[in-house]
Structure formats: C-alpha cells, structure tokens
Amino acid sequence: MIKVLIAEDQSIVRSGLKMIIEQDPSISVVAEAENGKEVLHLLESIVVDIILMDIRMPVMTGIEATREIRKKLPHVKILILTTFNDEEYALEAFKEGANGFLLKTTDNVTLVNSIKSCLAGGLSIHDQVAAKLMPKLLKQSTLHNPIKEIPLSERELQIVQRIGLGKTNKEISNELYLSVGTIKNHITQILCKLEVRDRTQLAIYAVKNDLI
CATH class of the missing domain: 3.40.50.2300 (Response regulator)
Incomplete structure (x- = not known):
C-alpha cells in the first residue's frame, strides 16, 4: 500500500x-x-x-x-x-x-x-x-561547453540521458539490457562523480547540459 x-x-x-x-x-x-x-x-x-x-x-x-x-x-x-x-x-x-x-x-x-x-x-x-x-535550462546550458566537462563513461551518459527523460530504473534496465541492481550501482557512481544529491538533480543536469 x-x-x-x-x-x-x-x-x-x-x-x-x-x-x-x-x-x-x-x-x-x-x-x-x-x-x-x-x-x-x-x-x-x-x-x-x-x-x-x-x-x-x-x-x-x-x-x-x-x-x-x-x-x-x-x-x-x-x-x-x-x-x-x-x-x-x-x-x-x-x-x-x-x-x-x-x-x-x-x-x-x-x-x-x-x-x-x-x-x-x-x-x-x-x-x-x-x-x-x-527553454530556460537549455539557455543556461549554452553558457559553457558541456561535452568536455562531463566526467562520465558512455554507459553512464546513457543512463543520465534516460533519467533526464523521466524514465524509471526498470525502464532504463530494459532499454540497456542491464539488471535494475546494476542501474542503481551506476547511478550511485554518477551521483558521486557529478556531486549531485539525487536523480531529480541528475534530470536537471541532463537538460542543462544538453544530454537529451
């Protein structure tokens, strides 16, 4: 319940x-x-x-x-x-x-x-x-070059992109053919690398850095 x-x-x-x-x-x-x-x-x-x-x-x-x-x-x-x-x-x-x-x-x-x-x-x-x-977030993203500043692997970028689109862990795991546990582990590592608090901030990060 x-x-x-x-x-x-x-x-x-x-x-x-x-x-x-x-x-x-x-x-x-x-x-x-x-x-x-x-x-x-x-x-x-x-x-x-x-x-x-x-x-x-x-x-x-x-x-x-x-x-x-x-x-x-x-x-x-x-x-x-x-x-x-x-x-x-x-x-x-x-x-x-x-x-x-x-x-x-x-x-x-x-x-x-x-x-x-x-x-x-x-x-x-x-x-x-x-x-x-x-549009406001996208405008902010033009103030810097995001590609050179994102310290993520290709797999991590794929996950962040999907979080930016509002997808759940299960949906991401189905699309990337990975287990939900593996997705969670990746997200934990991504949060540490980007120094953000949660997936909501990750979603905003994805939009601001033109990842979606």
Missing part, C-alpha cells in the same frame, strides 16, 4: 485530493497537514512514502518544508502540487529535492500515475510548466 501525506492549507482541496487518489486501491492517505511545519511534526510519528505538497502555505511553505525533509528523510518522495505555473517555483522546488511538479489542473489519472512514477524513481513535470522550464 502506498502511504500518502497531503500538505494543503485548504481543507476542501485536501478532501478532493484524498477522494481522487484513494480511488486507486493501492493508495491510502494516512495523514493531512495545513502547512509545512505540521508536515515535519507528523513525520516524527508516522511513515509515509510520498507527500503531495502545496507551495504557498502559512507558517512554512512547501519549498521550505521540502528542504527540511530532504535533510532528515531523503527517501521520502515529494510531489509538488500547486496552482502556480511558474518556472522559478519549479526550479526552486527541484533544487530543494522535489521529485515532481504538477499543477492542480492536472487530471485524476495523471495525478495517480505521477505518484506511482515518483515512487518508481521517475520525474513528473506538468507539461505547461515544462514548456517554460526547459
């Missing part, structure tokens, strides 16, 4: 999200919070797999909470769910370790699939946000 925590300051929105995602029998909402501070408090006593996190909340914002959660519970996935189609918010969220960024206008099926994708190691970005975010 996938355990979800919903962090959203409007109770009617929390209720709607709970109703939507619990239509899938494999997902259960185990806790709700009105702000980031409540999320941190709840995580001291409950175990969750993924957090649906609003950005603008009183007391502590979703981005501030994401930053703190990454320090204490790096294994917990965080899917930002917001009304703000703003690439700056998305960049900041991913910088702090978010695993996805969706708008509240997303459809029910996409929301449920994004939850499962994040848990499988994928990266979910709402297409409207991606349309604004990707």
Whole structure:
C-alpha cells in the first residue's frame, strides 16, 4: 500500500485530493497537514512514502518544508502540487529535492500515475510548466561547453540521458539490457562523480547540459 501525506492549507482541496487518489486501491492517505511545519511534526510519528505538497502555505511553505525533509528523510518522495505555473517555483522546488511538479489542473489519472512514477524513481513535470522550464535550462546550458566537462563513461551518459527523460530504473534496465541492481550501482557512481544529491538533480543536469 502506498502511504500518502497531503500538505494543503485548504481543507476542501485536501478532501478532493484524498477522494481522487484513494480511488486507486493501492493508495491510502494516512495523514493531512495545513502547512509545512505540521508536515515535519507528523513525520516524527508516522511513515509515509510520498507527500503531495502545496507551495504557498502559512507558517512554512512547501519549498521550505521540502528542504527540511530532504535533510532528515531523503527517501521520502515529494510531489509538488500547486496552482502556480511558474518556472522559478519549479526550479526552486527541484533544487530543494522535489521529485515532481504538477499543477492542480492536472487530471485524476495523471495525478495517480505521477505518484506511482515518483515512487518508481521517475520525474513528473506538468507539461505547461515544462514548456517554460526547459527553454530556460537549455539557455543556461549554452553558457559553457558541456561535452568536455562531463566526467562520465558512455554507459553512464546513457543512463543520465534516460533519467533526464523521466524514465524509471526498470525502464532504463530494459532499454540497456542491464539488471535494475546494476542501474542503481551506476547511478550511485554518477551521483558521486557529478556531486549531485539525487536523480531529480541528475534530470536537471541532463537538460542543462544538453544530454537529451
């Protein structure tokens, strides 16, 4: 069972999200919070797999909470769910370790699939946000020559490229004819070489360095 925590300051929105995602029998909402501070408090006593996190909340914002959660519970996935189609918010969220960024206008099926994708190691970005975010990252990549600066083998580059496309470890293993364990080992080595924290930052790295 996938355990979800919903962090959203409007109770009617929390209720709607709970109703939507619990239509899938494999997902259960185990806790709700009105702000980031409540999320941190709840995580001291409950175990969750993924957090649906609003950005603008009183007391502590979703981005501030994401930053703190990454320090204490790096294994917990965080899917930002917001009304703000703003690439700056998305960049900041991913910088702090978010695993996805969706708008509240997303459809029910996409929301449920994004939850499962994040848990499988994928990266979910709402297409409207991606349309604004990707050109900005690509523009930044023109400031330097990435080919000479990337200390990765051909196999590692293939893996980073696929992470940049949002593929899961299983999908990458199928495409490259390697075991999931081997893919995980490669990713661990890649993270060390590039000095980045997680696969979300790897995906951003892939885009910024024109690898996809």
